[in-house]
Amino acid sequence: MDLLSNMALGFQTAFSPENLAYCFLGVFLGTFIGVLPGIGALAAVSMILPVTFYLSPTAALVMLAGVYYGAEYGGSIASILLNLPGTPSAAVTCLDGYPMAQQGRAGEALFMTTVASFVGGSVGIVLLMGFAPLLSQVALAFGAADYFAVMLFGLLAASAISQGTPVKGIVMVVLGVLIGCIGADLETGADRFTMGFHNLFDGVSIIALAMGLFGISEIIASIRGSQRQPPKAITFRSMLPKPGELKRSILPMARGAAIGSFFGTLPGTGQTIAAFMSYAVEKKVSRTPERFGKGAVEGVMAPEAANNAAAQTAFIPTLTMGIPGAATMALMLGALMIHGITPGPMLMTSQPQLFWGLVASFWIGNVLLVILNVPLIGLWVRILTVPYHLLYPAILVLICIGVYSVNNNVFDVYLALAFGVIGYTMRVLGFEPAPLLIGFVLGPMIEENFRRAMLMARGDYLSLFDRPISATLLALCAVLVLWALYSAVRQATRRPTAEPEPAS
Template identity: 65%
Template sequence: MDLLANLALGLATAATAQNLFYCFVGVFLGTFIGVLPGVGPLAAVAMLLPVSFYLPPETALVMLAGVYYGAEYGGSIASILLNIPGTPSASVTCLDGYPMAQQGRAGVALFSTAIASMFGAMFGVVVMVLLAPKLAEFALLFQPAEYFSVMVLGLVAASVVSSSGAVRGLMMVCLGILLGTVGVDVNSGETRFTGGIQELRDGVSLVVVAMGLFGISEVMVSLRGATQSYAGAGLTGRLLPTRSEWQRSFMPAIRGSTVGSFFGTLPGTGQTVASFVGYALEKRVNRNRAEFGKGAIEGVVVPESANNAAAQTAFIPTLTLGIPGSTTMALMLGALMIHGITPGPRLIAEHPDLFWGLVVSFVFGNIFLLILNIPLIGIWVRLLRVPHYYLYPTVIVLICVGVFGISNSLTDVWATLTFGVIGYVLRLFRFEPAPMLIGFVLGPMMEEYFRRAMLLSRGDPTVFISRPGSAALLAVAAFLLAATILPWKQWVLQGMSAVRNVGLK
């Protein structure tokens, strides 16, 4: 009965005219930006973050969430029509989606993508409804030592799964933590690392860092690889799959949704990992595996159901533990903190209307997306024909206007452009900036919980290993870090070779 009452509360919150309107705006803009190659959901959420400051917390979160999973829907359109992934997780869809388009089945591929995305999202919503409250109840047993250890685990997970490598990812996490310490220390009142610049007394703005690292730098990277507009994009063939294709898609959709729901709940993994793992697993178990890479409908259904299920369940660790399930979730976490809401185990109890309203809004948002994706495919195709020399300057102007509108400060605009250049240089040297943002968001929280734990233990540092929960979390973080950084694979191969040589002798 409690579950039904909570869902009724969520329906009352999500079904208001304001929340429905901003939910629709979010999914529409998310799909619009997801279609554009090279921009992605992270830059989209970063660009719209300033708008959320003028909205109530639940409305702001509903809109930003709509942008987030709307971009996951839209990213597959460019993948299928142009073989250019609109989002990183949509790159797997290229493997079979583009061959289907070349065979004149682009309509079937796009329709299957919309249905699979809807299925995966609804699967993820069910998992979130069932799992998130239980996880929050368990996390209520945590004390500051456990919270600190959870933060450490989240930062380690963010670093070791970085595409640039564990060592580089760890360096970026540390850089983000250092950046988060700039400004006035809330405990002592001392000013730290400002260099005498008065504008830095309040710290570096999350919006400035996010829009610079992921908005400006994303445009710079896209411009570097841009050559011409996509004038050849088009849609051919029928729209509805055959009866055989419907039957072949059912079990892959379930398997993809299951994989996506699992990886979405793990901090630092996200949709890209879920899509690749789901595709690899399906290729092993499916009896039509020989068709994969040649236009198999399963190759479109699995990654799309996986990445959209992961997009929903990524909110579970973000809202119930305060640990972002992905880099975009770090922005969501920051948006909540700006509104004075601290994500964590008490969020569901203290702000039930926000949590359950967000969950129910996922249902409305995905229905909006299904309605949008099928009739408006022709519009998205025309959008792909816009030349990059018109599109990208417009994005930069919108970013600068958004930053200036928050504080009416040109300093923030210049800081955003500076972080954009920094992000671009980091990418040139293969340093992924995403772990830096996670370190920037979690670093101050980790410091706060560390101080609380030390105060409660009267300065005894063994509190982090004497408490079983904290010790277990730190052990998992240490194992994860050691297993990634140490050359254990080489040792295993050398050991096997030595045993084989002994056996031969």
């Protein structure tokens, strides 16, 4: 009964004219900004934050939250239509979403993305409503060794994303880790692999990397003569998936929502890791993994569900412990403190109207995203009718603006152009960019948590196996490696040998 009364209080707060208007404004602006390549939720919330200083605390948080998860949804639109990840977490959506658009199934891909986003967000909200205090305690139980084991498991699973041989996937993961090592050392502050460029002291911008590998490389490929199918006339019937595809998407959505909810709760992980992990899991459990990367609906549904579930559950450590789950959540904490509200375990009891009003606004925002975006699918798909010679110069300008706006640094634009050439070369040679990106994200986190664990254990490597969580995850890592070796040996032994043809 307490939960029902709290939700009644929340909806009463969220449905006030002021909060409802700012919720709509937030999701609308977030979706619009998310479509623009390279800007993302962090920049969107940063731009909107000064406006909220003059609002009530509840209205300010409702609007910022709407911008946040609206941008996460909007990022998938450009990923599907143009192979341009609007946000880093939407990069994995390019892998199957863009091939669907090339096959004339852009409307279907966007519709299924809307469904997956709503399902994933709903699962995250339910967990936030019923298990926020419990999940915050679970997140607190994770130490440095546990985080190291989780990230290592994700790094090993990332090689499964590659469409080529496992060796190519591993090469891309290692290259991503090496690029992630560029910049100042976490402990000593010494330069590492900066090659004399002071602009690399803070490391390589993930926006420049993602925009170059996915966006600019696609522009180069289009100049080289790649073709796309003209979009079909968009009707509601044409947006619906085939019955078989819909059936195949139910379990991937559920698994993606579960993975996203788990990683969203862990401070410092976020949507990018959740999306890549869910994609890797789906490819591993699929009976037809060869379909992934060629327009598999599951390759869109699972990461989108994970992305939006993580976006919602990231509020759990932020609101209940005062620990930002991601950089965007740090801005949310700043907005709370500006209004004189201290986040932490007492927030639910000291500010019930704010907490439950915010949770109720998540439901309203998710419904608004569906209402806003389903009718606009036909409009988004019409982008594909614009001729190449008009569309891609405009996209290149938007990429440069988005990359520059993150750090106000022209050097990042040069990096994006360089990574675009590298990405096109990788495409020609048959290397996939997705494992590189996940290696880039996870590599520094693995290093940070490993060194922290070693400092706490005074250099004792066996301490990694002392904790149940880390020991279990490291055992799973060993199983994953052994299974990969066994599969490779089994495939090699079963390969048919060429027999000489009989003489005629």
